Amino acid sequence: MKKKIMLIFGTRPEAIKMCPLICELKARDEAQTVVCVTGQHRQMLYRVLDAFSVVPDYDLSIMTESQTLFDITSRTLDGIGSLLDEVKPDTVLVHGDTTTAFAASLACFYKRIPVGHVEAGLRTYNIYSPFPEEFNRRAIAIIARYCFAPTERARLNLLSEGYKPEGIFVTGNTVIDALRTTVREGYSHPELEWVGDSRLITVTVHRRENLGMPMRNIFRALRKAVSEASDVKAIYPIHMNPLVRRIANEELCGCDRIKMIEPLDVFDFHNFLARSYLILTDSGGIQEEASFLRKPVLVARETTERPEGVEQGTLRLVGTDEANIYRSLKLLLEDERAYRAMQRAGSPYGDGFASKRIADILLKH
Ligand code: UD1
Numbered sequence: 001m002k003k004k005i006m007l008i009f010g011t012r013p014e015a016i017k018m019c020p021l022i023c024e025l026k027a028r029d030e031a032q033t034v035v036c037v038t039g040q041h042r043q044m045l046y047r048v049l050d051a052f053s054v055v056p057d058y059d060l061s062i063m064t065e066s067q068t069l070f071d072i073t074s075r076t077l078d079g080i081g082s083l084l085d086e087v088k089p090d091t092v093l094v095h096g097d098t099t100t101a102f103a104a105s106l107a108c109f110y111k112r113i114p115v116g117h118v119e120a121g122l123r124t125y126n127i128y129s130p131f132p133e134e135f136n137r138r139a140i141a142i143i144a145r146y147c148f149a150p151t152e153r154a155r156l157n158l159l160s161e162g163y164k165p166e167g168i169f170v171t172g173n174t175v176i177d178a179l180r181t182t183v184r185e186g187y188s189h190p191e192l193e194w195v196g197d198s199r200l201i202t203v204t205v206h207r208r209e210n211l212g213m214p215m216r217n218i219f220r221a222l223r224k225a226v227s228e229a230s231d232v233k234a235i236y237p238i239h240m241n242p243l244v245r246r247i248a249n250e251e252l253c254g255c256d257r258i259k260m261i262e263p264l265d266v267f268d269f270h271n272f273l274a275r276s277y278l279i280l281t282d283s284g285g286i287q288e289e290a291s292f293l294r295k296p297v298l299v300a301r302e303t304t305e306r307p308e309g310v311e312q313g314t315l316r317l318v319g320t321d322e323a324n325i326y327r328s329l330k331l332l333l334e335d336e337r338a339y340r341a342m343q344r345a346g347s348p349y350g351d352g353f354a355s356k357r358i359a360d361i362l363l364k365h
């Protein structure tokens with residue numbers, strides 16, 4: 001009998017990290033794979049699904065403009081209960097720390113369906129940072145039967161919280177699986193022609209806890225540093241959240257060496273990262289991707305759940321203070337030794353075979 005494995009996710013980063021696993025499971029005869037998207041992200045989600053040629057079996061279409069956490073949670077719970085009754089999966093896989101992942105896990109708990117948590121065990125141990133993700137991932141861990149930890153550190157976090165070792169598996173992060181298929185030699189793009197021989201800073205900023213003054217500080221520091229370095233250009237593929245767009249437009253418009261563009265397809269974005277001199281971001285996944293590509297990353301957040309990259313040297317946590325971010329940018333742009341010190345070899349986040357390991361474990365149990 002085939003094992004029915006249902007994957008539930010809803011946002012761009014979950015899709016990027018779940019698609020390699022979907023492809024792996026679909027190639028296994030012993031698995032029947034069912035894909036349900038909540039549609040927490042609408043356009044950004046489908047751009048990833050299209051890139052990986054994944055067609056979901058179900059779409060709850062929950063997204064609304066400037067949605068609240070209440071909207072996402074209640075609309076996901078509303079949609080998923082009856083779907084679980086219809087599909088009757090043997091196991092449900094969720095990813096990471098979004099509200100889709102939390103609400104889907106809660107629905108499975110109510111229905112007593114085993115949950116596998118992909119990218120389990122990341123922690124800051126500050127429940128408000130990142131918000132609400134730290135709560136989401138801890139709540140999912142309570143429910144999950146299988147915890148697929150990307151790193152040894154994540155496994156130790158789970159053990160220290162009392163989770164049973166036999167339910168925890170270190171697999172690497174599936175985002176590295178995706179990266180192995182996207183980055184190409186000789187890649188070109190019209191926006192990169194605009195960059196020319198300049199050093200490229202790729203920027204992404206979107207976190208809920210950074211909305212408001214922290215976000216303004218990040219943009220002001222960037223603007224100041226770029227305006228003082230004539231051989232530097234920045235590209236910011238801007239998240240579709242209207243609240244982010246408003247602040248970015250207010251702070252960054254009119255600077256001719258900073259270009260705000262629509263979100264890039266994942267294939268393009270990975271190649272932009274590979275072409276970058278450095279990255280300024282508050283994203284989670286980009287910390288892993290950039291480490292793998294050996295690109296220095298300034299992480300504009302107060303905390304990170306990915307300390308491996310900080311210890312290894314590729315990531316530097318710079319917070320959201322304008323002066324500190326500006327100083328960190330200047331240092332990397334002006335001090336070649338400081339820059340080289342951040343380009344350390346190897347990725348702490350995986351080798352590109354995480355999906356294979358997860359599929360093996362699921363189908364063996
Ligand atoms: C969500 C996740 C966050 C993750 C991020 C990745 C939660 C609470 N937050 O945050 O963990 O890091 O995704 O990007 O789960 N929008 C569109 N089209 C899209 C996507 C978003 O228009 O394709 C707009 C909508 O107006 C939406 C808003 O962006 O209401 C915010 O989206 P939401 O998913 O609530 O928050 P994110 O900041 O994207």
Ligand code: UDP
Nearest residue numbers: 013016237263264265266269283284285286
């Ligand atoms: N990404 C993308 N296009 C873009 C910007 C980012 O495909 O224009 C990808 C990026 O490669 C990474 C993921 O989106 O895998 C990160 O998503 P985001 O920063 O929105 O979420 P987080 O990782 O912080 O949850």
